Amino acid sequence: xxxxxxxxxPDRPRTRGRWAxxxxxALWLPFPxxxxxxxxxxxxxWLFGFPLFYWxxxxxxxxxxxxxWCAYLHTTPGRGAGLR
Amino acid sequence: xxxxxxxxxxxxVLVFFFLVVTVMGFxxxxxxxxxxxxxxxxxxxQWGLAxxxxxxxxxxxxxxxxxxxxxxxxxxxxxxxxxxxxxxxFAVPYTILVYPLIFMVMPRLWxxxxxxxxxxxxxxxxxxxxxxxxxxxxxxxxxLATLPYxxxxxxxxxAVFEAIGLGSTNVLxxxxxxxxxxxxxxxxxxxxxxxxxxxxAVLKGVLLLFVVTVAFVILPERxxxxxxxxxxxxxxxxxxxxxxxRSAGVFVPGTAGFWxxxxxxxxxxxxxxxxxxxxxxxxxxxSRDVIRRNAILLPAFTLVLGLFALLGFFAIAAGTRPVGMDxxxxxxxxxxxxxxxxxxxxxxGVAMATIVISALVPAxxxxxxxxxxxxxxxxxxxxxxxxxxxxxxxVSKTASFFVKFGALAFVLFLDRKFALDFxxxxxxxILQTFPAIVxxxxxxxxxxxxxxxxxxxxxxxxxxxxxxxxxPGTGKHFGGSLAEIPxxxxxxxxxxxxxxxxxxxxxxxxxxxxxxxxxxxxxDETSPxxxxxxxxxxxxxxxLADDSPHTSESxxxxxxxxxxxxxxxx
Numbered sequence: 001x002x003x004x005x006x007x008x009x010p011d012r013p014r015t016r017g018r019w020a021x022x023x024x025x026a027l028w029l030p031f032p033x034x035x036x037x038x039x040x041x042x043x044x045x046w047l048f049g050f051p052l053f054y055w056x057x058x059x060x061x062x063x064x065x066x067x068x069w070c071a072y073l074h075t076t077p078g079r080g081a082g083l084r
Numbered sequence: 085x086x087x088x089x090x091x092x093x094x095x096x097v098l099v100f101f102f103l104v105v106t107v108m109g110f111x112x113x114x115x116x117x118x119x120x121x122x123x124x125x126x127x128x129x130q131w132g133l134a135x136x137x138x139x140x141x142x143x144x145x146x147x148x149x150x151x152x153x154x155x156x157x158x159x160x161x162x163x164x165x166x167x168x169x170x171x172x173x174f175a176v177p178y179t180i181l182v183y184p185l186i187f188m189v190m191p192r193l194w195x196x197x198x199x200x201x202x203x204x205x206x207x208x209x210x211x212x213x214x215x216x217x218x219x220x221x222x223x224x225x226x227x228l229a230t231l232p233y234x235x236x237x238x239x240x241x242x243a244v245f246e247a248i249g250l251g252s253t254n255v256l257x258x259x260x261x262x263x264x265x266x267x268x269x270x271x272x273x274x275x276x277x278x279x280x281x282x283x284x285a286v287l288k289g290v291l292l293l294f295v296v297t298v299a300f301v302i303l304p305e306r307x308x309x310x311x312x313x314x315x316x317x318x319x320x321x322x323x324x325x326x327x328x329x330r331s332a333g334v335f336v337p338g339t340a341g342f343w344x345x346x347x348x349x350x351x352x353x354x355x356x357x358x359x360x361x362x363x364x365x366x367x368x369x370x371s372r373d374v375i376r377r378n379a380i381l382l383p384a385f386t387l388v389l390g391l392f393a394l395l396g397f398f399a400i401a402a403g404t405r406p407v408g409m410d411x412x413x414x415x416x417x418x419x420x421x422x423x424x425x426x427x428x429x430x431x432x433g434v435a436m437a438t439i440v441i442s443a444l445v446p447a448x449x450x451x452x453x454x455x456x457x458x459x460x461x462x463x464x465x466x467x468x469x470x471x472x473x474x475x476x477x478x479v480s481k482t483a484s485f486f487v488k489f490g491a492l493a494f495v496l497f498l499d500r501k502f503a504l505d506f507x508x509x510x511x512x513x514i515l516q517t518f519p520a521i522v523x524x525x526x527x528x529x530x531x532x533x534x535x536x537x538x539x540x541x542x543x544x545x546x547x548x549x550x551x552x553x554x555x556p557g558t559g560k561h562f563g564g565s566l567a568e569i570p571x572x573x574x575x576x577x578x579x580x581x582x583x584x585x586x587x588x589x590x591x592x593x594x595x596x597x598x599x600x601x602x603x604x605x606x607x608d609e610t611s612p613x614x615x616x617x618x619x620x621x622x623x624x625x626x627x628l629a630d631d632s633p634h635t636s637e638s639x640x641x642x643x644x645x646x647x648x649x650x651x652x653x654x
Contacts, residue, residue: 027184034177035350037342043318043335049310053169053336057176058390064180065383068187072376 023074030064090249097433109272112283127477131277132456133368140377143369148385149285150365154240154443157392164396166415168321168333170341177349179386182356187379191372192525195617205363205521206461211609212524215532221539222517223461226360229510230454234491236507237443244436247420259496270488273448274481281448288445291438296388307401317397343576344566351582355515360453372618455484505562512546512581519589528608534595542588
């Protein structure tokens with residue numbers, strides 16, 4: 001909402017290639033997914049005894065962390081293999 | 085259980101862990117001194133930022149111990165128990181969304197702070213905009229917002245003491261354990277600085293994982309499975325409140341809850357990034373990479389928090405009755421009471437110790453962060469511009485002491501309700517520093533005077549609107565943090581802090597547009613490549629700064645502690 005972006009300043013000089021750009025863009029995915037509350041504010045379907053509203057948000061803990069990991073791998077030079 | 089006197093076993097376990105913590109707090113002073121920034125010039129770096137040397141694992145525990153406070157573990161389940169999802173479970177999306185933000189924004193802050201020797205967010209604002217007024221506004225906001233946050237950690241400890249029956253109708257005896265715990269905390273923070281909470285955070289992490297695992301292995305089965313737990317929560321939250329006639333809580337948010345839920349999550353995530361104690365822990369990391377890795381790993385604590393939140397529903401299913409020493413129901417006691425009711429004394433004791441330790445870690449970090457604001461941005465800036473690093477450190481240490489006792493006095497001598505109101509305001513206030521700090525990391529487009537005017541408008545609007553929110557049950561002011569969003573015209577409620585921040589930003593943009601044509605923009609101490617600086621060949625950027633090809637002004641500013649004075653000879 002108030003996230004500042006300045007197109008004038010050359011940002012993230014270590015970012016390389018299409019995958020890096022994509023993975024950085026994917027970091028924004030949790031925002032619509034969680035802030036559009038209407039899309040998941042109901043109990044059905046239940047999963048493992050959890051109503052949708054609750055398991056959906058727990059699931060996003062994992063998804064968001066995985067997306068951040070992706071972005072990390074694609075924007076860190078010389079470290080494509082994984083987390084040290 | 086409370087009215088039957090003290091639970092001896094639980095108390096013994098609690099005291100044992102407290103002694104362990106005390107020893108850890110004092111021992112931790114022997115850290116790996118001067119690994120990166122040698123010499124006495126970095127005295128405040130040593131005490132207040134632990135030499136900026138924390139790696140991935142220690143930062144994970146320190147940041148986790150800092151973000152997920154005891155108050156969270158008490159208040160979130162309490163909110164779930166009393167009123168359901170909107171005021172409680174928003175903490176989960178909040179602590180999911182904060183990490184992509186940290187991943188994108190915080191490495192920039194780390195880099196510029198390392199290059200220029202900044203210790204506090206206000207240091208950065210001072211250097212970036214060369215505006216003492218704006219820096220003071222940021223520093224004071226940080227102080228005002230942090231004090232009640234520390235006070236709330238004490239409220240968390242009080243809840244634990246009350247649940248194991250430690251308390252008395254005699255006010256003096258009642259407050260004695262709390263005062264004792266806090267005095268010890270103040271003493272080891274004074275001695276060891278940021279290393280004390282860093283070491284204790286290890287214990288906090290281990291205990292938290294243990295308690296949550298045991299609770300979630302045992303409780304669902306005892307209470308008939310998750311489905312039964314959710315069903316009883318749904319039933320209880322739908323029961324009409326006798327006062328208002330509407331349903332008591334929210335199991336799954338309805339149309340009216342969408343905006344409050346989303347704005348609370350987003351606003352809290354943005355606020356967390358600019359709280360001084362978050363900045364302190366971020367700056368104490370060893371490299372940009374450590375921050376980025378932590379953004380991947382910290383959601384593990386979000387999982388723990390989410391499970392803790394569900395304890396509120398477990399308490400509903402178990403029929404927990406949280407009743408305070410005064411005989412009145414108090415939802416804040418629901419988690420401690422749940423553990424006391426459903427588990428053997430020794431485990432209840434471990435759970436209580438976990439909550440107390442969860443309070444001590446952030447309380448220590450917050451007091452250090454607040455103390456650094458006092459020494460760097462008030463004392464050095466306005467009282468003694470030629471302060472030596474040693475004087476600066478002494479002021480910081482003393483201030484950390486006073487900050488903590490201020491918080492203690494808050495809880496002991498003022499109404500507990502007052503601490504809660506103040507904390508609510510703190511969240512609103514701190515978000516008003518977001519445009520200056522976060523936008524400042526990307527652009528110098530904003531005029532500092534415009535940011536100051538925007539800040540003033542946001543603070544005034546937030547405070548006045550919060551005052552005007554009256555709790556329908558009690559008729560008191562500061563009845564909540566949700567207010568109607570103006571200009572939408574449909575009475576939609578939103579998190580007041582975020583509304584005020586949007587207003588703040590709009591005013592800052594407008595005033596900048598007006599001022600840009602008239603006054604020449606002030607100098608900027610930082611340079612564009614400061615925001616990407618990283619450790620190279622094992623050399624910290626703070627040391628490289630002197631060789632960087634900038635003006636003489638900026639190279640003088642580059643030495644870590646000698647930001648503006650010829651004082652690095654000490």
